[in-house]
Amino acid sequence: MLVVGFPTGALQANCYLLASGEGEACVVVDPGQDAVEPIAEALRKHRLSPVAVLLTHGHFDHAFSVTPVCDGNDVPAWIHPDDRDMLSDPLKGVSRETAAFFGGQLAMREPSEVRELADGVTLDLAGLSLLVDHTPGHTGGSVMFRAGTGEGGRLVLSGDTLFAGSIGRTDLPGGDHAAMLESLRHKVLTLPDDTVVLPGHGPSSTIGRERAGNPFLVGLDDRPAAPRRGM
Template structure:
């Protein structure tokens, strides 16, 4: 499998290309701000043909370029229904202070074709088999994508649910700390240690590495769900939105 990743835009959100190999069909995951030039370069370099865009969630730093990428290649965008509204109204997912940072408004629109993701769905996209897990917490419609390699390796595209050494923030509209803890407990911790995590920001990691070193995962199984403020972990540093 070919995996190409690069950060984009002021918030350095990771955009990924996944393909069975060079010269094949590919999927584009999270085309954020300022991706056009680098994306075109990587498509030419690896002789790839996009067949779909997958969105881990609806924050604009991950999907700002979804309409031009999709419409430019005549391909659909896949997004969870709870975050679909953010594609045309990105301000709904931002706090007042964050909106002010970007001039108070952001203009976006849906691409011509949008398809909605469902928990547990299995997508067959250009020869790639991708499974979908609903992982709310960072946003209500956050998802992670899971696929495997011919060599037997496992990949998780975690969006802003899990980072190397941290997790996504839950203080913006649509975020929910209690849901995040449940997602981490039920959707992240059960994964095999050798699962390679491709996060929405920052470097690649593995589930095994995060299980023993990430302060938000250590001891999570014993956290009392009655009050998420009691969780014995530091506040998540803000990475992206």
């Protein structure tokens, strides 16, 4: 498998291109701010043809370039329905401080074609099989994408659910700390230790490394489950 990754924008969100190899079809994951040109350069360099854009969640630092990338290549965007509103209202999921930093104005619109993700569904795209895990907590519609590699390895694109040594914040609009703990317990800690983690920010890691040293994960699988909220 070919994986190309690079940080984008003011908040340095990681964008990834995944393909079965050079000169093949690919998917683009999380095209954030200022991602259009780096993506185009990577497509040229590796002779790749995009067939879809996948979003781990709707925050603008991960989705700001989704429309020019999708509409410019005539491909759909995939996002969980709980985060879809942020594609046309990017300030919906940010803090007051972030909104103020951008002058209270940040314009986005939906791509021409948007498809909605569901938990447990496998997407067969660009010769890859990507399993969708709904992991609410950072946002209501956060997801991770799991894939196997042709070399026998496995990886997870964890978005802002899991970082190397940390997890995504849950104090933003739509965040839910109890839901995050459930996602970490049931969707992250159940993964094999050799799974490579490609996070939404910062360096890569492995599930084993995070299980052993991430302070937000250590002992989490031994704690009682958080009580579920009533309807």
